[in-house]
Amino acid sequence: MGDSEKVMRESREDRANMASNFSPKPRSFLARWHWWVGYASLGWSILYCLLGFYWALGGGGFPFGENDTRGDMMGSFLSNLSADVGGTAIAIICLVGIVVALAMVQSWGRWIPKVLILSFSMLMCVTLILVVPDVRIVQNFAYMFALHFDLIDWLVVNQVFCIIGGFIWGAAAVAYHLRTREACGNCGRIDASKGTSSISMTQWGKWFTYISIILALPYGIVRWAWAAGIPLGVSGEVWVANTSLEGKMVEFILGGLHIGGAILSLGLIQSWGETFPRWCLFLAKKRIPIWFVVAPATMASAIITVAGLKTSIQIISGIVNGTFSITIDNWGEFGPTLFWLPWGISLGAATFAYYMRRRGQCKYCGRH
Template sequence: MGSFLSNFNVNVGGPVIAIAGLVGTVVALAMVMTWGSRFPRTILLSFAWIMSVTLIFVVPDSRIVQNFAYLFLLHFDLLDWKVFNQVFCIVGGSIWGATAIAYFRLTKDACGNCGRNDANEVSLVKGAQWGKWFTYMAVIMALPYGIVRWAWALGIPLGTTNLSMVGNEDIVLVDTILGGLCIGGGILTLGLIQRWGVIFPRWCLFLAGKQIPIWFVVVPAILMSAIITITGIKLSPQFIYMIVNGSINHENWGEFVPFLFWLPWGISLGIATLAYYLRRRGRCKHCGKL
C-alpha cells in the first residue's frame, strides 16, 4: 500500500517513537512556558514542522484513501487498528502544524487569530489571486482516474487488457462510485472560485441565498487535499519505477498511470483552498485588519 515504514523493525521503531514523544512534550511546553525563550525559536519551529510532516505524510499510506472510498460502498472490512492509528497520526500531525503556526505568529508579533501583520498583508492578498489557476489545475488532475473508472463501468477497456476489470457486474457499481467521487470532487472544486462556493444556490431550499460558512468549505477541502496528497506521495514512486522498468505499458496503463495525477491534484487543491480562505476570511474580529 505504499508504506515507507513497512520494514521498520519494532526494536528500532519503539524507542524512536518513545523518544520523539518525550522530546515533543518538552518542545510543546517550551512553546507556551516562559523558560521556553531560552531555546532558539528556529529549533522549536523546525521540530514542530518535522513532526507535522512526518505524522501526516510519512506514517500513513494509501489505506487511508482506500478505506475512505470504501465508506461510500458501505464496505468496512478493511478497517483495523492500523488504519485507525494512521488516522490518529494525521490528527496529531495537524495539531503539530497548528502549534507551529500559533508559535510562529506569537514570535512574529502577528495576530494570533488570523496571522496578519503589516509585513505580510500585501503578500498574502497577492498570493490569493493565484487561486483560480490552482483550482483549474486541481479540477483537471481529478479527471483521469474518474474517466478510466467510468469507462470500465461502461465496458470500455480503457488502458487495460484485463477484461475481468471491465464491465464486470460485480464491480460496475464500485467503478461508478469511485469514478464519481473523483469527477464529483473535481466539479465541487470549482466552487472555490464560483459564486455557488460562497452563496448557497437556489436548489438548497431553506439555505438558498445564505452565505456558506467558510469552514464548511475549507475543512473538508483541506482534509481531502491531505488524503489525496498522501496517496500520491506513497504510490507515485512505485509507479514511476514501474514505467521505467517497463512493467507499465499500453496494455495496463489504465490501472496505474491515473494515480500519478494524484500528487499534483492534492497539492493544487490545498493551495486553491488556501487562496479561497484568504479571499473570504474578511476583517479579523481580534486585530481589526482586513
C-alpha cells in the first residue's frame, strides 16, 4: 500500500472515530428545517391554490397578463396570460403540489416514485424563482437603498411571495431526498468516513469568485461614471435624464450596489469572510456564522440571475428582430446588463463552494 493511500485510510478512520465519539447537540427549530419544510411547502401550495381558484372565478387582483401593464417592459414571461386561464392553471398546479407535499411528509408517499416527487418539486422551485419574477425584483431591491418605495405594489409582492415559495419547494425537495437516502438532514452526509475535499472546494470556488467579481464591475463602473458626470456609453438624450442631483444619487447607489457586491464577494475566499475583522469591535476575531454569509449571497444570486435572464432575453430578442441594436451611442444602457446572468450563476457557484468548504463537522451527526 502506498503512502498516500495509507494517509487517506488513516484520515477516514480518524473521522469515523470522531463521529462515533461525538455527542450531538439538541436541534433548534431552524436546525430541524428538514422536518418542517415539507409542511411549509404544503401550506404555501394551499394558500396559492385558493388564490388560483379566486382568480379563476373572476376575483380581482390577478397579478399577471391582462392586469400587468408593465409586464412586457419588465421582461415578464406571463404578460399574455388571462385571469381565467392563469387562475385555473395555478389552482390545478397547486392542487398537484398539495398532493406532492403530503407525499413527502406522509408514509403513503413511498408508493409514489421518488423521481416524480423530486421532478415536480424542482420544477416548482425553478418556475417560482426564475420564471414568475421579472426585472422588478432587482429594480425595487436597488431602489430600496435610495428610499424609493413607490414602485412596490401587489404585483411585486406576489413575485416576492413566489420566490419565497420557490425556495421552500427547493428546500423541501432537498429534505425529501436526504430522508430517502437516510442521510443527515442538517449536513446531507451519509458516511462519516467520506468527505468532500476542502482543497477542491477552495480551488474551483476561488475561480468562480473571481469570475463573479469581474462580471459585477461593468454595470457599476458605467453607473458611477454617470454619477460623476461622464456620459459613458449613452447618447445626449439619455444623458439629460441623469444630470439632476437626484438622478446622480440614484446612479451612485445603483453602481455602489454592484461595486460593493463585488468587494463583498471577495469574502467568499478571504479570511475576513470567515472571521470578523478587528474593526468589528466586540465581534473582532470571532467566527462568522456560515449562514450569515450563505443566506444573503444565495438570495443575491437568485435575484441577479432572475434579472439577468429576463433582460438578456429582451435584449437578444430585440437585436434579432431588429427592434434595436447596441451601438456606440447606447451600449452603456444595455451592454452591462448582459453580464447579470453569468454573474448570478457564478456567484451562486462561489457561494456553494464557500458553504462546502466551511461546513466542517456536523454538530448534529458528527460526520465530516
